[in-house]
Amino acid sequence: MSKVVTDISMSLDGYVTAVGADFQHGLGVGGELLHRWVEDGNTEADRQILAATFADSGSVIMGRNTFDVVDGPDGWSDEMGYGATEDPTNPPPIFVVTHAEPESVRLAGRFTFVTDGVASAVREARGAAGDRDVFVMGGAGVIDQCIAEGLADEVRIHLSPVLLGGGTRLFANAASGPTALQIERVVDTPTATHLTYRLAPPEPRRPGWYGRCAVLGRTLDDSYPWAIRRDITAVTVARLSANALYRFAGPFLAVIARGLDVSIAELGVAITIAELCGLTSPFIGRFVDGVPRRRSMTMGLTGVATGALVVAASPHVVMFTVGLFALSMSKIVFDVGMGSWITDHVAFERRGRVVGLTETSWALGLLVGVSTMGLVTAVASWQWGYATGALAVAVMAVVVWRRIDRDVVGGGDPVAADDVAIVPPTGGGVGPVAVAVIDAAARIPLAGWLGVAAVLSMSAASQSLFVTFGAWLEDEFGIEAAVLSAITFGLGALELTASALSTARTDRWGKERSVIGGAMMMMLAALTFTAAEHRLVVGMILVGVFIAGFEFAIVSVIPIGGDLVPGQPGRGLGYVIAAATLGRSITTIPATRLYESSGIGACALLGAGFALCVALAMTLRLRLVGSGRARRT
Numbered sequence: 001m002s003k004v005v006t007d008i009s010m011s012l013d014g015y016v017t018a019v020g021a022d023f024q025h026g027l028g029v030g031g032e033l034l035h036r037w038v039e040d041g042n043t044e045a046d047r048q049i050l051a052a053t054f055a056d057s058g059s060v061i062m063g064r065n066t067f068d069v070v071d072g073p074d075g076w077s078d079e080m081g082y083g084a085t086e087d088p089t090n091p092p093p094i095f096v097v098t099h100a101e102p103e104s105v106r107l108a109g110r111f112t113f114v115t116d117g118v119a120s121a122v123r124e125a126r127g128a129a130g131d132r133d134v135f136v137m138g139g140a141g142v143i144d145q146c147i148a149e150g151l152a153d154e155v156r157i158h159l160s161p162v163l164l165g166g167g168t169r170l171f172a173n174a175a176s177g178p179t180a181l182q183i184e185r186v187v188d189t190p191t192a193t194h195l196t197y198r199l200a201p202p203e204p205r206r207p208g209w210y211g212r213c214a215v216l217g218r219t220l221d222d223s224y225p226w227a228i229r230r231d232i233t234a235v236t237v238a239r240l241s242a243n244a245l246y247r248f249a250g251p252f253l254a255v256i257a258r259g260l261d262v263s264i265a266e267l268g269v270a271i272t273i274a275e276l277c278g279l280t281s282p283f284i285g286r287f288v289d290g291v292p293r294r295r296s297m298t299m300g301l302t303g304v305a306t307g308a309l310v311v312a313a314s315p316h317v318v319m320f321t322v323g324l325f326a327l328s329m330s331k332i333v334f335d336v337g338m339g340s341w342i343t344d345h346v347a348f349e350r351r352g353r354v355v356g357l358t359e360t361s362w363a364l365g366l367l368v369g370v371s372t373m374g375l376v377t378a379v380a381s382w383q384w385g386y387a388t389g390a391l392a393v394a395v396m397a398v399v400v401w402r403r404i405d406r407d408v409v410g411g412g413d414p415v416a417a418d419d420v421a422i423v424p425p426t427g428g429g430v431g432p433v434a435v436a437v438i439d440a441a442a443r444i445p446l447a448g449w450l451g452v453a454a455v456l457s458m459s460a461a462s463q464s465l466f467v468t469f470g471a472w473l474e475d476e477f478g479i480e481a482a483v484l485s486a487i488t489f490g491l492g493a494l495e496l497t498a499s500a501l502s503t504a505r506t507d508r509w510g511k512e513r514s515v516i517g518g519a520m521m522m523m524l525a526a527l528t529f530t531a532a533e534h535r536l537v538v539g540m541i542l543v544g545v546f547i548a549g550f551e552f553a554i555v556s557v558i559p560i561g562g563d564l565v566p567g568q569p570g571r572g573l574g575y576v577i578a579a580a581t582l583g584r585s586i587t588t589i590p591a592t593r594l595y596e597s598s599g600i601g602a603c604a605l606l607g608a609g610f611a612l613c614v615a616l617a618m619t620l621r622l623r624l625v626g627s628g629r630a631r632r633t
Contacts, residue, residue, distance in 0.1 A: 002058060002129050003153040004122055006136040006143040008170065009034040009192070010157050015167040016140050021069070033162045037192035045189050049158075057092045058129025061121050063142040064098040071106050093128045095121045097142050117225055117346075118142055122151045144174040149226040152199060155181065159193040173227075216357050224354070225345040232357055234403040235297070235338055238396035239361035242304045242331050244369020245389040247362075248382075249324070251370060251470040251488050253592075255481055256382050260317045264471055268592030270317050271467065274324035275588065278581020281332050285575070288336045293344065294404040296337030301397035303330025308390035312383045332577055339558070341404075352506040352556070359555040360499045367492025374485030444575070450621035451560045452579045454515060454614045458557070459583030461522055461610035462550040464591045464603045465529075469543050472600040477536050491544055498548035502555035511556050512622040518553025519614035522546050526608035530601040546607065553614065554580075583610075 010016050011034060018028030027034060037046045062070075094111050101113040114121040125134040136146050146152040157170075185196040216236055217229040249256060249271060257267040288296045307327030314320035338358065346354050369392070373385035444452075473479035473487065498518075506514045525546040532538040558576065587606070594602040 002126060002131060002133050004126070004134045004136065004146065004151055005056075005154040005156055006146055006152050007053060007156040008138050008140075008143060008158070009037070009160055010170050011160055011162050011164040011167075013163045013165065014169050014171070015164040016138060016170050017168040018164045019166045021065075021168070028164070028167050031164065031167065033164075034158075034160045036160065037158060037189060037194075042191055043189045045187055045194075046191060049187065049194055053135065056133045057135050058132025059092050059125040059134050060094045061118070061125050061134060061136045061142060061146075062094060062096055063139045064096060065141075066137065066139045067096045067098070067102075067111065071102075071111070092132075093125070095125045095128075097121045118145045119149060119151060119225075122146070140168050140170045140172070144171060145225065145227075147171075147174040147179070147199070150199075154184070155197040155199065157195045157197075159195060160191070161193075216360075219357065220354070228342070228345050228354060231403050232354065234396075234399050235341070236358045236361045238297070238301055238393070238400050239334065239338060239358060240364045240369055241389065241392040241396050242301060242334055243362050243365030244373060245304060245308045245327060245386065245393060246331050247365055248370050248373050248385060248389065250466045251484060252374065252377060252382060252385075252481065253467060254471040254474045255377065256320075259382055260314070260320060262317050263596070265589070265592045265596055266317065268467065268588045270321040270324065272585045272588040273321050274328045275581050275585035277325050277329040278332060278585070279578050280329065281336065281578035281581065282575055284329075284332050285336050285340075285577075288333065288340055293337050293341040294401065297334050297341070297404065298397050298401045300330050300332070300334025300337060301393050301400060303327070303333060305390045305393040305397065306330070308386045308393065312386035312390065314383075328581075332581075335577060352502075352511065353504075355558050356499060356502050356504075356506065356555050359502070359551075359558065360496055362554075363492050363495030363499045363551055365492075367489055367496055371485045371489040371492065374481055374488055378480070378482040378485060447621050447624040448560075450617045450624070451557065452575055454519075454617040454621070455554075455557055455576050456579040456583040457610045457613035457617065458515075458519065458522075458550060458553055459580040460587040461519075461526075461583075461607040461614065462547070462554075463584040463587040464607035464610065465526070465543060465546060465600070467588055468591055468595040468600055468603045471595060472533070473536075476534065476600075487540065490540075491547055494544040494548040495551040498551040499555050502552045506556040510622075511560060512618050512625070514556035515553045515618045516615050516622070518549045518551075518556065519611045519618065521549030521552070523608045523611035523615070525549060526604040526611065529604045533599065533601045533604070549611075557618075 008016050016034070018025075018031035020029035021027065021031070025031065036042070038050060091110060096111050096113050097118050098113055098115060100115060105111060112124065114124060122134065136143055136152065143152075143155075147155065179199070181197040181199055183195075184198050185194075187194040216233045217231075220229050220232070249267075253264055253267060253271075257264050260267065262270075304327050307323050307325070307330055310323030310326060311320055312323075314323055339355075342351065342354050342358065369389065373389050376388050377385040470484060473484060479487070502514060502518075509517075525542045529539060529542040529546070532542060560576075587610070591603050591606060594606065
């Protein structure tokens with residue numbers, strides 16, 4: 001029966017490449033010392049091990065980084081040989097794990113590109129290998145994930161007697177805890193110690209509280225990366241708590257304004273100032289692309305909790321604005337880090353489902369978080385509501401730090417390290433430059449800008465009613481904080497339903513069409529609301545439909561953001577968040593002033609106009625990308 005074997009040379013200090021890996025130095029500067037056992041002068045034992053590997057290879061799996069090296073100008077050739085076989089006329093099929101196929105391939109016909117995860121690559125490679133073995137030759141990220149997901153049967157390490165002092169480390173993400181291995185074979189030669197381990201089945205253990213609560217991961221099948229399935233619940237609950245703090249001010253605008261002794265319009269100015277921090281999102285995205293995902297998410301949550309405590313302690317509107325600004329900016333850091341974490345792991349075509357699961361946190365933030373904070377407000381004060389939310393976020397910051405694997409700079413996923421295309425930098429020389437550091441060259445096409453425009457208009461439409469419906473309920477019908485919490489709970493339930501529907505259908509219906517459908521629902525609900533603003537039940541049903549339409553549309557559009565700037569998920573998501581922020585900030589002041597001067601019907605008309613803009617922008621985008629879907633965005 002065929003086995004899946006990870007096979008790689010490693011230094012004594014745990015590196016599989018040295019520092020400075022690029023087209024000319026695939027193993028890094030000085031990394032060729034790892035392969036002395038392969039070169040001339042090796043022993044008979046070394047040669048037998050190499051020959052047996054070639055003979056047993058039914059198929060080969062590699063990551064994108066490894067492919068970029070072997071298919072590069074100084075890679076495999078007739079002169080230097082082909083690393084996967086002794087016989088270049090009969091090479092085994094090679095499967096490359098990547099998020100996107102390369103535009104051109106020098107060694108065309110030798111490679112099959114797999115864009116939906118390493119588990120899918122293993123399935124295809126097993127089918128192609130027949131009775132022979134599947135060899136995972138690197139890089140480190142693909143090997144780590146094969147081990148982490150239980151896909152590997154054997155681990156072979158050719159331990160070279162050399163210290164590299166830096167480079168690409170093996171096993172950095174191979175396990176979140178102890179993993180048993182059985183020693184199968186040890187062959188010692190002057191140039192390497194050849195180690196073969198068999199992965200032992202994990203010992204059964206009772207699931208802890210987290211394992212029993214990881215419900216979201218169970219909705220994803222084994223084709224999704226293990227890290228996503230394991231940690232999506234923790235990340236989503238963390239975002240739920242942050243979203244609750246972020247969304248609390250809208251429904252309780254009148255209560256907070258009364259507590260700070262300011263008008264609704266004046267508090268609207270404070271919220272607008274806080275929202276403007278979102279314009280820094282592209283720069284925050286660059287920062288997030290340069291740090292480990294776990295660190296960026298934890299930093300963001302810590303900042304959200306700190307900002308909320310400042311808000312809770314605010315004696316006046318200025319301090320309230322400062323705290324809300326810090327809260328909002330920190331939430332951007334978390335959101336971009338989370339979105340980049342997802343983009344690192346999941347291909348665009350399958351990302352809608354994962355994003356949809358995490359986006360339930362937006363609805364649940366209203367359903368659970370804001371409702372709970374509202375009840376605290378009814379019993380104590382809005383300040384204690386914020387303090388309660390801050391405590392929840394602080395707890396989740398600790399959970400995220402403990403749950404998410406320690407990752408490398410610019411990507412938390414084991415595959416990500418191998419799935420970043422190596423390109424020559426501008427200027428002289430050739431270096432290992434990840435796409436994520438290309439700046440001016442990464443231009444957003446027109447279809448991408450239409451997506452950004454749709455997000456801006458969508459957020460503006462939503463804000464027109466979201467920041468005014470709480471004041472409308474209090475002024476028109478005398479609704480108090482406790483009842484408002486119950487109404488907020490109901491709206492959250494509608495949002496959750498819309499988010500679940502988007503999660504289940506968006507990848508099938510198409511992201512652009514789903515956004516258009518949600519925008520049309522918003523527009524029709526807002527227009528109908530203008531004739532029912534004095535009727536509580538009908539009016540609230542229409543507000544619920546409006547908000548549900550927004551939730552369906554926004555969940556559908558977010559996956560586009562991760563691919564907005566090729567190779568820079570953090571920056572692309574930063575543009576999306578900046579657009580959403582700009583949409584909210586340009587609407588908050590006009591909406592609150594319209595409400596005070598003309599009533600909520602005028603706010604509904606404003607929302608309907610923005611919703612129409614969403615539908616138009618997405619219709620144009622669909623026409624641009626519909627044919628062949630080159631999907632540069």
